[in-house]
Amino acid sequence: MREGAAVLADVGGGGPRRSGTGTRPADGLGSLTIADFLALPLTGEGLPAVLAGADGLGRSIRWVHVLELADTEGLLQGGELILTTGIALPQERAEIRAYIDGLVAQRVAGLVIELGRRYAEVPPVMVRACERRGLPLVALRREVPFVRLTEAVHSALIDGQRELLQRTAAAHERFTALTLAEAPAEELVRAAAELAGGQVVFTDRLHRLLALDARDGSAELLLGRWRRRTRTLAPAVGAEADAESCSATAPVQARGRGWGRLTLFTAHPPGPAQLMVLERAAAALAIRLLIEGEDELVANARRSVLADIIAARHGSPEAVHARAEALGHPTRDRTYLPLVVLGAGADLTEPVRGALADTRLHALHGPFVADRWGVLLLLRDDQSDEHVDAFARGLHARCADLGLPPVTIAAGGAVTDFPGVRPAFGEAADVVLAARAGGPHSKPRSCHRIQDIRLRGLLYTLRDDPRLQAFAERTLGPLLLRDARDGGGLVRTLAAYLGLRGNKSLAAQELGISRPTLYERLARIQRLLQLDLDDPEAATSLHAAIMLIETRAAGPSEDPVFAS
Template sequence: MQTEWRLTVADVLRRPLFEHADVIAGSRGLARSIRWVHILEAASNAAFLNGGELVLSTGVGFGEDDGKRLAFLQGLIERGAAGLCVELGPYIPEIPESMRELSEHHQFPLIAFRRPVRFVDITLDLHESIVTRQTEALRHLEAYSRELQQLTLQTTGLPRLLTHFQAAVQTQVFLIRQERSPLFVPAMAHSVQNELVALFQKSQQAGELSGQANGILSLSEQKRILYQPINAMGHVLAYLGVILYEQEPNEILLLTLDRTATAVAQLLLRSMFAEEQARDSQNRLLDDILQGRMRHERQLQTLLGIQPQAAPPGYFAVVMEIQAETPQFNEEEGSYYDLLSVFRSIVSCCGFRLYQRAKGERLYMLFVETGTLTGPRMQLQKAVNELTRTCRSALGHAAQVRFGISRRSVRYVEADSHFREAEQVLTLQPKTASSSPFYDDLGVYRLLLQITDEHAIDAFISDYLGPLLQYDEHHGSRLVLTLRTLLDHNGSKQETADQLYIRRQTLYNRLEKIAELIGDTYLEPEHRLCLELALRAHAWQQRVQA
């Protein structure tokens, strides 16, 4: 289908109006496609060509001078014309050797009419043929699209869809999927398949592959790959490709590739949807983990599909919270499973196996390492970034996405406590937090979160900060903020004044009042430690109450 609609220079030479035409040079370029026919007599007008035109000329504007003839021909070649037809006559009696050599060098068809011809007849004839062929090609494309739709509605698989695609384009096609075996139609040698997959993986890691539109990868001077990413909610699930041998991708091929990619995306999502629905047993298992009902380590690892080994793989407990205008995790809608399926693909690409359970606006996720990861935290952060981007792509950029991530562990029976760690991170983060989502980075708050007696915390804050808090409340001052800033900057008065945007004398006045209210030993190590803890406990209370 990708070639029958094209009118080539070779096709034109077989038409009756070209009966007395001879190919003078550039015969190796006769396969060039003709998009339109244009009459051109001046070299300066070559700039108006768009490429693919078959140019007709008598040489009236350039034929008398060899320099002008070569400039005219060079301009057509640079603008991507399909070929040049010259009517031999008073302006150009014969095609000069210089034009022959230039055309032959660029494989640019140079055709001579030995007898006078009517350019208007040629133009009408070829334009009618071009329009007819393109109309017929569009009819074939529409029929192909309907057949694709029927295939996606049937209980068919990807191999049959690729076979249908290959029959349409008449060249090697393939589908490279994330974390799945690639598909090639027709079949190729395994060594060639491995080389092709390695090329895609290398190009993807280097950021050379397009994630949205189609692109080209060069294999050799004569062989190239035209590929189309298969997207779902902004995440690339696979790459659909066509191998081109000594040809350029044309509009019909690009449209065929695009429509096939859409059909493949539908099949992939449907397959992932079915897999997600089949994971109800995993949901029940994760519920048991969250409720702390699993107390046998070996049994839990078996249920999670972890093979017996000396050192079990590590895991992170992750809680993802999404706030958007529309409900995210409505289990009655297909979009719920679509989103979770894409999440699973993202996490898998980062080196983890994912177990997930939705509860309201929160998604509880167990990230189990699938191999020896170099820097598991870095890989986890990469997955978190991609999950955030995917959520905002699917739900709108206004969606607020936050994460709480536990410490890494290898004891699966303790997963419930690690999920509580992840929840505690979300409790501490402000609603628009850009701070670290890792429990490891909470610092002293990890101790504060373990204190369940609120009276003890209130008493501690009151004993060390009470006079400052009361003074700020009654006088509208900012003594607590001043003290916090001073301690955060290791007692540097200049940095504190700069941070608060006040003069140093104003800072001295505040520090005198602070010393008057809580004593002048507040910078001594033991007193300072207590103040630091009280300040953070007070800030934590303010966040929770907000």
């Protein structure tokens, strides 16, 4: 053999691409850098000194090669750390420069020279040549057996590869389980951040933010790093690390085309294990994309921001603004108007989106519980109630065009900060349920507001109060007992009469009975209750009690915010 003492087997190999320079990867698995080599206790025994190429200490070592020859052509494959005593190196300056140029041309990681056998100190021409070509040059000022150095590096690489395989298996198992469970994109991104030990951002090809996990850090700062990184990103075919920005990216591809990108940010240059996690997560997201489709992923991201605002999980307002704007929905300097749409469990994505486009309004929206849809309108100063009503009318029309069941729409109070959104949604929920529970003579409206529901709405929101329940039972008790005993329909008769403001002809017509029959029933009601129906206060009390009885049929009150 033309080579010297010991040669290690190639345990590194190819793998994901890396760019830039840096220090030891955060995970250190399956990869050893020149900086790591210098930090080995055994290397320290040799009193190492970096003479040139310090910017390249973050280069990965593919293997360690002991080489005591000046002619290296055809002996190297790239990524080697060359160990030499210099005993066979040339003396002439031009030949020394040519030797260094040859190493660089073969993409070696660095050069380590042990002083004593050939050189008392490394020739200055060699130092200058390495510095000019950016090749790390290290001098060992005390003798250390090369065989021990190669064994130490070999063990470190093997141990790293073993742990990398274990981490790969764990990541594969985790993402397979999440995929089979049809976990949403947010959960897949959360798993990627946990397994990679960093912060993760998932965007589509238009750079719209679909999910992120800042771990214990600031989402606002994470999005700032992401915006700076997107300016320098180029199309990639696989996971790629950038040591300078301590980040890595992996494309999310489905059906042969790039659909989005997963970006990892770490405290140190990402290592092979982190790139592997990123690729596994990207593959799981691609499967999620095939199941849900593009539009559904974007809709879920929009709903996630809305849910975080309602549940006060948003952290700082700036973080919410950044997330919403990355989705294409400006939330800065806007008035927030919550709407609740009560339907029959239909998917309202298309009609809501169409109505928003028709009125040129921005909104965060999505389903909450089965029969309700939340819409948070983001109104500019020049947009008023007229725009809101136009949106509501458009939503009704589009639902009708699509053959969807009729919906009831209600608005809460307008607010100017995120903490006010939750109670405003609660108000909208009360209004929409009260409007849906309205009597047969309630005035139809495209969008209901709290001033529209009046007494019936107030009683609806307070229907669980035991004092009001006692009032209703006390006021209508005799009629309830008589109806329960013989099914005479006296409460229904009284409700029709009072609902039509005492018009006996219309009441008889609605009930489907003759006017004499109505007169007889009203007389019986007055005897049982011992009051005069022409007394305004008595009529008001009876009407309120009937409204309470009707609202109780809707069941107990629910959480007005409908946590999704």
